[in-house]
Amino acid sequence: MRFRVNGLDYDLNPEADRLLVDLLREGFGLTGTKRGCEDGSCGACTVLVEGEPRHACLTLARRVSGKEITTIEGVSPGRLSHLQRSLVDSGGLQCGFCAPGMILTAVALLRRGKPTRDEIREAISGNFCRCTGYAKIIEAIERAAEEGPTP
Amino acid sequence: MTKVVGARVPLVDGPAKATGKALYAADLVRPGMLHGAIARSGESHARILSIDLWDAMKEPGVAGIITGSLYPRRFGVLPITRDETMLAVDKVRYRGEGIAAVAATSRVAAERAARRVKVEYERLPEYADPEESAGPVAEPIHAGTEGSTNLQKEVRQEFGNVEEEFRRAAHIVSVRGKFPGVTHAALEPHATLAEWGANGRLTVWSSTQVPHYLHRALAEVFDLPAHQIRVVKPTVGGGFGGKGDPMPHEMVAAALSRETGHPVQIVLSREEVFLLNHGRHPTRNTLRIAADAEGHLRAIDLDALIDGGAASSFGTVTTYYNGVLSVGPYDVPAFRYRGRRVYTNRPTSGAMRAHGSVNTRYSMEVALDMLAEEIGVDPTELRLRNFQAPFSTTVNQFRITSNSAVRCLEAARDRSGWRSKFRKMPLGRGIGVGCGFFISGSNSPIHFTPRFPQSTVHLKLDMDGGVTVHSGASDIGQGSDTVLTQIVAEVLGLEPGQVHVAATDTDTAPVDLGSYSSRVTFMMGNAGRKAAEAMLETLRTAAGEISGRSPDSFRAVDGVLASDEGGGVKVPFLDAVHRAMEHRGALQSSGSYESPKIGGSFKGAKAGTSPAYSYAAYIAEVSVDLDLGAIHVEKVWAGFDCGRPINPLLVEGQIEGSIHMGLGQLLGEEMRYRGTRVMNSSLLDYGTLSAVDMPEVECLLVGEADPEGPFGAKEAGEGPLPPVLPAVANAVYDAVGIRFTELPLSPDRVWRALRERERKGGLQKPPSPGGS
Amino acid sequence: MIAESFELHEPTSLQEALHLAHDFPGKFRYLAGGTDILPGLFRGLGSAPHLISLEGVPELRAFDPEHGVVGASTWLSTLERDPILAARFPALAQAAHNVASPSIRNSATLGGNLLLDTRCIFYNQSQFWRESNGYCLKFQGTECQVVPKGAKCYAVYSGDLAPALLALGAVVEIAGPRRRRQVPLGTLFPASGDGREPYRLGPEEILVSIGLPHSNLGSAYAKLRARGMPDFPEAAASVALHATDQRLDYFRIALSGVGSRPVVLDELTEPYLGHPLPEADISKISQEVRRWVHPVANTHLLSDYRQHATSHLVRTQLERLWNAAKESTSGSPSPPSSSPGAPSKKSSRPPRISGFGKR
Ligand SMILES: Cc1cc2nc3c(=O)[nH]c(=O)nc-3n(C[C@H](O)[C@H](O)[C@H](O)COP(=O)(O)OP(=O)(O)OC[C@H]3O[C@@H](n4cnc5c(N)ncnc54)[C@H](O)[C@@H]3O)c2cc1C
Numbered sequence A: 001m002r003f004r005v006n007g008l009d010y011d012l013n014p015e016a017d018r019l020l021v022d023l024l025r026e027g028f029g030l031t032g033t034k035r036g037c038e039d040g041s042c043g044a045c046t047v048l049v050e051g052e053p054r055h056a057c058l059t060l061a062r063r064v065s066g067k068e069i070t071t072i073e074g075v076s077p078g079r080l081s082h083l084q085r086s087l088v089d090s091g092g093l094q095c096g097f098c099a100p101g102m103i104l105t106a107v108a109l110l111r112r113g114k115p116t117r118d119e120i121r122e123a124i125s126g127n128f129c130r131c132t133g134y135a136k137i138i139e140a141i142e143r144a145a146e147e148g149p150t151p
Numbered sequence B: 001m002t003k004v005v006g007a008r009v010p011l012v013d014g015p016a017k018a019t020g021k022a023l024y025a026a027d028l029v030r031p032g033m034l035h036g037a038i039a040r041s042g043e044s045h046a047r048i049l050s051i052d053l054w055d056a057m058k059e060p061g062v063a064g065i066i067t068g069s070l071y072p073r074r075f076g077v078l079p080i081t082r083d084e085t086m087l088a089v090d091k092v093r094y095r096g097e098g099i100a101a102v103a104a105t106s107r108v109a110a111e112r113a114a115r116r117v118k119v120e121y122e123r124l125p126e127y128a129d130p131e132e133s134a135g136p137v138a139e140p141i142h143a144g145t146e147g148s149t150n151l152q153k154e155v156r157q158e159f160g161n162v163e164e165e166f167r168r169a170a171h172i173v174s175v176r177g178k179f180p181g182v183t184h185a186a187l188e189p190h191a192t193l194a195e196w197g198a199n200g201r202l203t204v205w206s207s208t209q210v211p212h213y214l215h216r217a218l219a220e221v222f223d224l225p226a227h228q229i230r231v232v233k234p235t236v237g238g239g240f241g242g243k244g245d246p247m248p249h250e251m252v253a254a255a256l257s258r259e260t261g262h263p264v265q266i267v268l269s270r271e272e273v274f275l276l277n278h279g280r281h282p283t284r285n286t287l288r289i290a291a292d293a294e295g296h297l298r299a300i301d302l303d304a305l306i307d308g309g310a311a312s313s314f315g316t317v318t319t320y321y322n323g324v325l326s327v328g329p330y331d332v333p334a335f336r337y338r339g340r341r342v343y344t345n346r347p348t349s350g351a352m353r354a355h356g357s358v359n360t361r362y363s364m365e366v367a368l369d370m371l372a373e374e375i376g377v378d379p380t381e382l383r384l385r386n387f388q389a390p391f392s393t394t395v396n397q398f399r400i401t402s403n404s405a406v407r408c409l410e411a412a413r414d415r416s417g418w419r420s421k422f423r424k425m426p427l428g429r430g431i432g433v434g435c436g437f438f439i440s441g442s443n444s445p446i447h448f449t450p451r452f453p454q455s456t457v458h459l460k461l462d463m464d465g466g467v468t469v470h471s472g473a474s475d476i477g478q479g480s481d482t483v484l485t486q487i488v489a490e491v492l493g494l495e496p497g498q499v500h501v502a503a504t505d506t507d508t509a510p511v512d513l514g515s516y517s518s519r520v521t522f523m524m525g526n527a528g529r530k531a532a533e534a535m536l537e538t539l540r541t542a543a544g545e546i547s548g549r550s551p552d553s554f555r556a557v558d559g560v561l562a563s564d565e566g567g568g569v570k571v572p573f574l575d576a577v578h579r580a581m582e583h584r585g586a587l588q589s590s591g592s593y594e595s596p597k598i599g600g601s602f603k604g605a606k607a608g609t610s611p612a613y614s615y616a617a618y619i620a621e622v623s624v625d626l627d628l629g630a631i632h633v634e635k636v637w638a639g640f641d642c643g644r645p646i647n648p649l650l651v652e653g654q655i656e657g658s659i660h661m662g663l664g665q666l667l668g669e670e671m672r673y674r675g676t677r678v679m680n681s682s683l684l685d686y687g688t689l690s691a692v693d694m695p696e697v698e699c700l701l702v703g704e705a706d707p708e709g710p711f712g713a714k715e716a717g718e719g720p721l722p723p724v725l726p727a728v729a730n731a732v733y734d735a736v737g738i739r740f741t742e743l744p745l746s747p748d749r750v751w752r753a754l755r756e757r758e759r760k761g762g763l764q765k766p767p768s769p770g771g772s
Numbered sequence C: 001m002i003a004e005s006f007e008l009h010e011p012t013s014l015q016e017a018l019h020l021a022h023d024f025p026g027k028f029r030y031l032a033g034g035t036d037i038l039p040g041l042f043r044g045l046g047s048a049p050h051l052i053s054l055e056g057v058p059e060l061r062a063f064d065p066e067h068g069v070v071g072a073s074t075w076l077s078t079l080e081r082d083p084i085l086a087a088r089f090p091a092l093a094q095a096a097h098n099v100a101s102p103s104i105r106n107s108a109t110l111g112g113n114l115l116l117d118t119r120c121i122f123y124n125q126s127q128f129w130r131e132s133n134g135y136c137l138k139f140q141g142t143e144c145q146v147v148p149k150g151a152k153c154y155a156v157y158s159g160d161l162a163p164a165l166l167a168l169g170a171v172v173e174i175a176g177p178r179r180r181r182q183v184p185l186g187t188l189f190p191a192s193g194d195g196r197e198p199y200r201l202g203p204e205e206i207l208v209s210i211g212l213p214h215s216n217l218g219s220a221y222a223k224l225r226a227r228g229m230p231d232f233p234e235a236a237a238s239v240a241l242h243a244t245d246q247r248l249d250y251f252r253i254a255l256s257g258v259g260s261r262p263v264v265l266d267e268l269t270e271p272y273l274g275h276p277l278p279e280a281d282i283s284k285i286s287q288e289v290r291r292w293v294h295p296v297a298n299t300h301l302l303s304d305y306r307q308h309a310t311s312h313l314v315r316t317q318l319e320r321l322w323n324a325a326k327e328s329t330s331g332s333p334s335p336p337s338s339s340p341g342a343p344s345k346k347s348s349r350p351p352r353i354s355g356f357g358k359r
């Protein structure tokens, strides 16, 4: 079975009950995708499937074989995208555990156009953060939006 | 003027975190690694009659199983209360305690096998009610508690003449507060990887706030010389106190590695994290304050009953803090406290951000609001009358140094437009104030004799000109590596990128008490500064040798050592380094911090003493939905005194994050129990606030430099939390005239109170101080 | 967190899906977005040796908001974003927008949402938790933990879409091994209101699509949740109405989150048809709503509060919708069958099924 992750092909036959989050982490060594809650509430496992944010902990791995998957490792290989830069510079991450999911959610949001502050809040409301109180995350996404649509 | 210190320097590990490259304990893999799982007790108080491992052992993939009786040595974060074992021995004390542990070739195999462990129990009476636990009980949870009760710790203190002050008082106000437990809910679940090397040396990678406590506890539990153990802290995904204790699963992973000869990793499930808890204690308190006719505080009389759960953890400290931290930020001539912490058969409570101070602070600040109303003064004015003076001593002999409480409150009051809002907005809208203070690290290290410093930092400088900084302080997301980088860079006149912090590998890091009690910036910062200054001395000497100027005339700025002597000269940093290295090799320096001798000499006098305190004054504006009871916090103005901030970006992050956590506790978070059973052990059910629930926050950093803090800095990690709860509660009172002294203020409970008030004569704004 | 292992089947047609179901009687579950069933399976809430994914079945992807046809596999994010849907069936768009959190809505489907398992604080727990608590009537146990002597389960129906669709008068198309049927959505939710039976479908039946016959109703949806996101409803209400010459000719209220089934209050609303809706009646109706709402203490918030909140949500929606309806002077509550409108953004979707939703 073929998986296309961050533009690379991986061949592996996961068991039917393997979740995407486990396939990425344990199968492909892509540990940037985090496991935070196990009930779909925290969003730390968010990845993009065909460009849309999905919870990798609520997705059976086999269901996304053949689809274009982007994890945090594939957002901007080798350098920081301006969204990532903005998150770091604005203090939008502290412990960093929510950052991968948060960034992927924001990538999809910014691709849809320039969001308002409320749209940002709403878009990241399924990504929990316990450190920042969200203020600087929102600010970081706002700043990144100023810089253009391709985060 | 400083260049790097005081600047908004982004986290040094930010790029690694933003790209998914930062490795957390659950991300680590070692060759041959097995996965561990823990079979947990479904009983909350029971004697173990037998454990049957047969079925578990037969599961495919199982490599080893252990039970508690193999490793019965006790540990605990405080040396005086070691009452935990890695797995239950003889009896279980809470539902979720480990019984046996399995190592297997996959996570799933280990979990399957753990489920097959069969245990026979004899049930014992369960204790869920702290009142009951405070009295004689049929079956004390731990042996050795006084008078056959579940009392773990009792503190009684009295200073000044409390009785007399209450007799003479013009005003007496009392509050009875009830606070459920809350928990850290750091986003990263705890994880550990342990590997017993062929030479008999143990390495443990763990998501911990205090590598050196874990180090110490492992040595005790496995009866090894400490130098045979190495603890490494990878990137940690938040702690807030929840990763401060040495934890049972960390011992279990090590034991399983020893039994199987393989590295073993244990990653806790979110439910297990909730059962491990160590969060803020459920507490009931009764607080009375006495004041003279002008509203000057004369006495505090406080009683707290604290539900500790199944083990001690930091509980002895908690018991003290619940009392002694009530005296600041105000000047109070008399103070009496009785605090009791009892065991119950619930998951253990421990230290959580603003440890021991939140619940007391809530009652105190609500009481002050009531006092202001009784006297007819504005509550901000009442506080201004009572703030303790800078450079003073409290009744319980805390040494107070820098203190900008007044500026905090004035800033928040001005920015918020307090005067035009307080008691002046329509029904349903309100504004309120709450203040606080917090320690910048405990003055007495709990583990070491006072002859050892609390923090030590080593610097290494080699031919490449890069500075490696070794420290045992642990960055758990708060940015201590960044702060240390800034301090060293500042002293040596370098860009932050030339300084590399190599923290928290106990093989290379000097002993440090880790990240808790808001000690890191102050203590590690001072140690780091001294280490860098010692290095600078060496480089000045070298620069003097190169240039013929006197060493003392050199300053380090912008990558050079500059002297104004003899028409001025600039020696490039690297030249000075190379000169100094001649015939000597790499340069090293060391700095350490030891807090001054302060505090009284009575029993418990050290609790709450600190070389410096942060101060805070918050104002919050709310609207209350009169139909549905929901409280909407519109905005918080956070006046904060952390001395001179080393990194305002990070300080603001601490304030905003603290407000998130404080509002969570106020508005909805709660460890819900039915008896001893946790009802909401998942992030969906526990209810930390989401992005759409958060108000706007304006941070007002108005502190003045502290004389002893590194570059004038004090703590900012915990002090920002407590004031927000009472500020909002007092704002709710301003909005609807109802005092809430039981948390959380969830919409259903607020709604009930609103309805009851309507029935009893109507909902209205409280009277304004000048008479309405 | 481990599930009993299962096989995954990925049929590409309705027939194939039905055949597969037939091959594994009693041993399969359909899988749509998986956002409800997967966390359940991994918590040991039931087992399904065979999961039959419906994602590859084209018929379930129909999406024609113009004519009020929405396939069961439509993502909730599509429902909340589609401008035509939002204009014609505001309640549905609002309800979809209120489900879970944004990224979950990219996986969650309409069908899965309607057929959501009922919820309870004693049931949505880990295997370890339930085992040590002696299980309960809903699953593996013998006694309800909420109403100990009760004969039924009070687990709460917590879907957001059902009340909106019920208020809008939705019809569902169901495909079984032998026949297809169209029934009013309400018939899916058994009157018994037992939390053990969240919905009633034949063992192999597949929900294909829903049809919305009325496109010019004023409608709205409102939800009470413990925090902003991503919580299930603690109470929810949807209202749909239409007035001609200031008299109601369509009026429906439906509720969720307060009982073991979604409730339609036709008994309450029917007497008002043919009349205007003065403030006094709005008050009366929202008061009366309470009679249909008897939550028990098995969610996070207090039961009396949830009852009150339901009534309040109904009231605010009634006020708003009636005020809007009064102003408009449009004709019958059914849509003209060839109404022009903006072309669908999602016109590249597979063709819609025929003859549905136009009556
Ligand atoms: C953190 C979190 C928060 C949530 N919050 C909410 C919320 O606020 N409101 C809410 O309503 N839901 C909520 N949910 C539940 C869930 O995400 C949604 O209800 C979603 O719409 C379910 O759709 P699905 O496609 O994922 O269903 P699935 O999980 O795939 O299926 C659900 C059930 O429906 C059956 N099924 C699905 N499609 C068909 C079909 N076409 N024919 C026959 N049977 C079918 C399945 O067999 C299964 O029994 C939440 C979930 C999570 C994880």
Ligand code: SF4
Pocket (backbone or CB within 6 Å): C119, C120, C121, C122, C123, C136, C137, C138, C139, C143, C144, C145, C146, C147, C152, C153, C154, C155, C195, C298
């Ligand atoms: S209502 Fe009773 S039977 Fe139903 S799930 Fe809850 S506890 Fe179980």
